[in-house]
Amino acid sequence: MAGRKQFDVDEALRRAMHVFWRWGYSEASIDRLTEGTGLGRGSLYGTFGDKSTLFRKSLERYAQTYHPLYEQALSGPHPSPSAVVAAYLQVTLNRIADPTVPDGCLLTVSATQFPALDAEGQAMVRAMIDGLRAMLRQALLAAGAGEQEAAELALCTLATNKSLAVLSRTGFSSEDLATVAAAAARGPSPQAQGGVCRST
Amino acid sequence: MAGRKQFDVDEALRRAMHVFWRWGYSEASIDRLTEGTGLGRGSLYGTFGDKSTLFRKSLERYAQTYHPLYEQALSGPHPSPSAVVAAYLQVTLNRIADPTVPDGCLLTVSATQFPALDAEGQAMVRAMIDGLRAMLRQALLAAGAGEQEAAELALCTLATNKSLAVLSRTGFSSEDLATVAAAAARGPSPQAQGGVCRST
């Protein structure tokens, strides 16, 4: 019945993260979290602390998973700012479109929508978003974008990322999501009709 | 103490709508709704029914306020599809940026994020979004967009609208929001660098 831990902490955290993504913060009740993780109430509190702490740890775990993905997508030399946008959004889109990855999509995006989260959690989410924004801006600058263009494109790319997450939770199809991402990524192209294209 | 109604039903509905926008569905407790509307519990339930019904009526009231605004913005002849996008987003942006309009922004957008809403409410929200999408598509077709382009632009414009709402609740400044909207609206321009520009 007991003795030593009968579960993997990291796997439990991954499942908790999924529950938070699926239900949001306030609707992710302890019952849902215990059901989703497979842990009992005692184990949950004993291992992760209260709900707010569990959310923050889920957020950290999420960052550890996705931050490198975004970093890698943004690392390579890109021929244009729009290529940066495309690479960034592709990471999110792959996760949303792939049904075998239940914890895809942006937890941060959902989290920012829930006012029940305490101040510490809100600050953590905001810091994460700001970090992504800075990362994007730097990559855009490296891709040849001007200062102002980089700042604008970074903001708009994040907004698109949020849109993808929201749309995916509102019942829009994967094709619709791909349309949004493709439209956002379709930047200044070398084709005839090319030109500066801002995306959101 | 009692006798005849001591409040304006429509004004109470407007305030309830604002509470739902501010707190979302699940976090908009009855206490917050009574505080926000100024009504007592008895008056709330006697006039509007239960919470889910009140939300649906708030949604209807919201539609009655904003649907004409979007319709008007989309009605005029537009020189280009991007002008349609710009006109549409301007409606939302004006509401977000204006601090004197507390019930601005898209209630629908927030609502779709909250899983606690019952099936009837979800369906109503979804129908409203689909209606906006169709309205946008039609206006884009009238502005000279092709079938596919109109469908894509309509979807992306809605996504941008959602982004604006989300960003406005996450602490981004009005300038940031304007940047997103402007980028989305910056379509195929007659300038030298003009070309087809998709926005999200």
Place this chain on the structure above:
DNA sequence: ACGGTCTTGTATCGATCGTTCCAAGATGCG
């Protein structure tokens, strides 16, 4: 003035929320 109708505020319900506590039991060490 009086009775019927409606509104209002409050008390209260059962359910569920997040959280704490604790006995029961399994493990590792000596």
Place this chain on the structure above:
DNA sequence: CGCATCTTGGAACGATCGATACAAGACCGT
């Protein structure tokens, strides 16, 4: 094996949730 340590599941806590019941009181028609 015996004991200390840790985990586990369930019971139970107070608070709050949405919702209901109801008495008290204000209005209107007659």
